[in-house]
Amino acid sequence: MKYIVNPIIFRVVLFVLISLLGISNLYSQQNTIAGVILDGAKPVPFANVYLQGTEIGSSSDRNGEFTIENIPDGTYKINVSSIGYNTFYKKVTLDNNKVLTLKISLKTSSEQLEEMVVTGTLKPVKRLESPVPVEVYSPAFFEKNPTPSIFESLQNVNGVRPQINCNVCNTGDIHINGLEGPYTLVLIDGMPIVSGLGTVYGLSGIPNSLIEQIEIVKGPASTLYGSEAVGGLINIITKKTLEASAFSADSFMSGWGEYNLDIGSKIATGSNSNLLLGLNYFKYDNPIDDNGDNFTDLTLQDRISFFQKWSLQRENNRIFSVAGRFFYEDRWGGEMQWTPEFRGGDEIYGESIFTRRWEVLGKYQLPFKENILLSVSYNDHNQNSVYGTTRYLADQRIGFGQLTWDKVWAKHDLLFGGAVKYNYYDDNTPATSGLAGNKEDIVWIPSLFVQDEINFSKKHSLLTGIRYDYDKRHGSIFTPRIAYKWKFTDNDILRLNAGTGFRVVNLFTEEHAALTGAREVVIAEDLKPERSINVNLNYLKKIYSNNGTFIGLDASAFYTYFNNVILPDYDTNPNLIIYKNLDGKSVSKGISANLDMAFPAGLKILLGATLMDVSNTTNGVTQRQILTESFSGTWSISYAFRALDLTFDYTGNLYGPMRLPLLGELDPRQEYSPTWSIQNIQFTYSGVKDFEFYVGIKNLLDWTPNKGNPFIIARANDPFDKNVQFDNSGNAIPTADNPYGLTFDPSYVYAPNQGIRGFLGMRFRLN
Known part of the structure; x- marks a missing residue:
């Protein structure tokens, strides 16, 4: 059996729906945020852009451009994040169908593949440009498992192990790829001030808030750093x-x-x-x-x-x-x-x-x-x-x-x-x-x-x-x-x-x-x-x-x-x-x-x-x-x-x-x-x-x-x-x-x- 919709009833229902939609739009303004995300003059593709505390967001395209539409009136905190950059925050207020255009500049972070490193060649170069492999870890990495010393923090670095040598006094050294502690040279700002007697003590008491990054080179580095850089080195920047x-x-x-x-x-x-x-x-x-x-x-x-x-x-x-x-x-x-x-x-x-x-x-x-x-x-x-x-x-x-x-x-x-x-x-x-x-x-x-x-x-x-x-x-x-x-x-x-x-x-x-x-x-x-x-x-x-x-x-x-x-x-x-x-x-x-x-x-x-x-x-x-x-x-x-x-x-x-x-x-x-x-x-x-x-x-x-x-x-x-x-x-x-x-x-x-x-x-x- 077929049901036939009365044309008059259909027109009435359609009129009511359109009217309700118009009233809804009248009392719920929809706003737009658009813009471009840059690193200097270079666009940042595929950056995440969202309004904190909501599910509203988007991502930038290959040209660094993005658009977020249909945003209700209100005050929001814009959050922009991308691998290798510090997160960008900006507070904005939107109302009356506002179209907000932004030009956002991201700053490079120390947790990325493009960060500057100095340990491999004794001169600052981008990590990707360094001919010597250098691993880089920022304070944010170590904050995932807070410890009272860098010595203990290194337990979360692949191929690096803090070795405790004593059940009673808990002194120890750092092993890189299985090599004993004396083969690891520890530097602060490139200077060999932690050595031999002071290894475990020199890696204690450095405030995490003052560390920019920790650079690790696995393998001999005596050509630049001399004695003790036999198995690898750790440079605290x-x-x-x-x-x-x-x-x-x-x-x-x-x-x-x-x-x-x-x-x-x-x-x-x-x-x-x-x-x-x-x-x-x-x-x-x-x-x-x-x-x-x-x-x-x-x-x-x-x-x-x-x-x-x-x-x-x-x-x-x-x-x-x-x-x-x-x-x-x-x-x-x-x-x-x-x-x-x-x-x-x-x-x-x-x-x-x-x-x-x-x-x-x-x-x-x-x-x-x-x-x-x-x-x-x-x-x-x-x-x-x-x-x-x-x-x-x-x-x-x-x-x-x-x-x-x-x-x-x-x-x-x-x-x-x-x-x-x-x-x-x-x-x-x-x-x-x-x-x-x-x-x-x-x-x-x-x-x-x-x-x-x-x-x-x-x-x-x-x-x-x-x-x-x-x-x-x-x-x-x-x-x-x-x-x-x-x-x-x-x-x-x-x-x-x-x-x-x-x-x-x-x-x-x-x-x-x-x-x-x-x-x-x-x-x-x-x-x-x-x-x-x-x-x-x-x-x-x-x-x-x-x-x-x-x-x-x-x-x-x-x-x-x-x-x-x-x-x-x-x-x-x-x-x-x-x-x-x-x-x-x-x-x-x-x-x-x-x-x-x-x-x-x-x-x-x-x-x-x-x-x-x-x-x-x-x-x-x-x-x-x-x-x-x-x-x-x-x-x-x-x-x-x-x-x-x-x-x-x-x-x-x-x-x-x-x-x-x-x-x-x-x-x-x-x-x-x-x-x-x-x-x-x-x-x-x-x-x-x-x-x-x-x-x-x-x-x-x-x-x-x-x-x-x-x-x-x-x-x-x-x-x-x-x-x-x-x-x-x-x-x-x-x-x-x-x-x-x-x-x-x-x-x-x-x-x-x-x-x-x-x-x-x-x-x-x-x-």
Whole structure:
């Protein structure tokens, strides 16, 4: 049966609908926002444009142009974001069918592929133009999992692992691609002021608010940076005074009672000068023993650090800056009933470390037509430590001066440089003792280097360089390198790097296993400088889709060959640490990749993975290096709930098994660690002007290294070995009280002892 609509009724209904629509339009004005988004004069395609707190938005086209229509009357906050740029905000009021036309300029951010880097070539270049692969991380990256020090923050960087070397005092070093801490050079503003004795302390107490970015180079960089840049380097770049916030503060506390405060401020000291000030304070004084061994699971710390940087604006934008930092820390760990009056005694075991260091660095661009830069730095590190009854007193002073001439000639981008490094080291261990008694170690190392980047075309460039260092102990040392870059499209880059590295003898003897009294340090021979040869193949790919999605791939294959390697030998004799040059070879090889994805809806994903094989071969026998994982992974997943001004972050890492330092064949602890992971979540609310509030949970899986082990610290019930019986060779004898024949040793460690815990904090920035 068919239904026939009466024509009169149809006309009446149509008239009513049209009338209602007209009335609706009359009382609900529809407005329009249109415009163009630029980076300088260059359009920014596929930028996201939306009205904060609503679902109204659009994206720019290939010409950077956008249009948003049918916007109801009201006051809105326009939000413009794009990968590689700082987010743009603008408040607007719309009414009466208004058409608002905007010209929006975005500023580049430090979380992008186009950021400026200096670490790879000692001169500022765009990351895509650098022939040396440089990874860059901004403070925003580390804010996804807030920590009280850069040392801990690096746990979320692929291929980089903070290694804790002591269950009691929690000191450690930084591993890059599985290589030991002494092979990692740490710089601040390009100056090597963190070295040897000061690594873990130098990476603490730098306010996050004063950091512009952290640049990481994996592989030898001795051609530019000299000794210790054997396995890689970490360069902490502080902010320029003109770019810093007028005032900033960041404070958080954890469920364990940790408290951290960062404060930064910028002060105008004249019409052409500014002063950047920073303060970091960290305190933890709540002893916790969750694993039940009567030892603190986390070292108690009271730390304060002051930082200041003064910059002068000069003619032709020439550089002149002076910075300084003072650091003091009191940390202790040990038996739960330990108090300061037991320091150095044999009643209650404790490890107490007083650290004081100060640093100064400056840069001055000479007033010539040519670009000539003078850079200087100096640091003084004093440490007063007690490990049970063993005292470790040490002083280290490092002075550094460098003059570079940056010259462009035809297709050649040249860099000439000369440097001198002064290293003073003195402690009360065998490292500085000789036939005549204790004698400080003083070394001057002058250097000359030259670098030439030849740009054959827009797609092809070749970087060559060589460095000459003279050490009176070892004579002349040459370190060449070569790098080739093929930029076959604007979004595809292939880099091939080959270079050498070296590390002169600078035996760092804050070796916890020795200082606890469990082992004795033995220097078996006159040590020769370590040498390395590295080849690295890197591929960088960027993909931009029409809907604003971004995908970036950064993948590398690496191979490093070492000779004359100085490794502490724990295996020959469980009572000794024997230092000598390896009679054989050491090899680090593997592949590494980072995948970076960002979607218009507010989802960002960063995934990293590294597969590696680090081994030592001597007398034809190859063995995996101790405390080195075969694979690792990191991730950071963030989602912005824009209408709620809320961001969710899920971060974590995954590590494969590591060979661990056992005390003998009877030691019941696991020889290899299991695969383990630390995972964290965080919620950040930014709906209040100039404020951010964040809350989260660390170590969601509640992973600690005692799981699956009968104990972590050997002989924790007898830390002074009072009930241990020894044979004539000094080896512990199994007894009823000591069935495994062990001595006290807290060096069996591969993961933090902190379990699951909550945290909350607040940030404030006044620009």
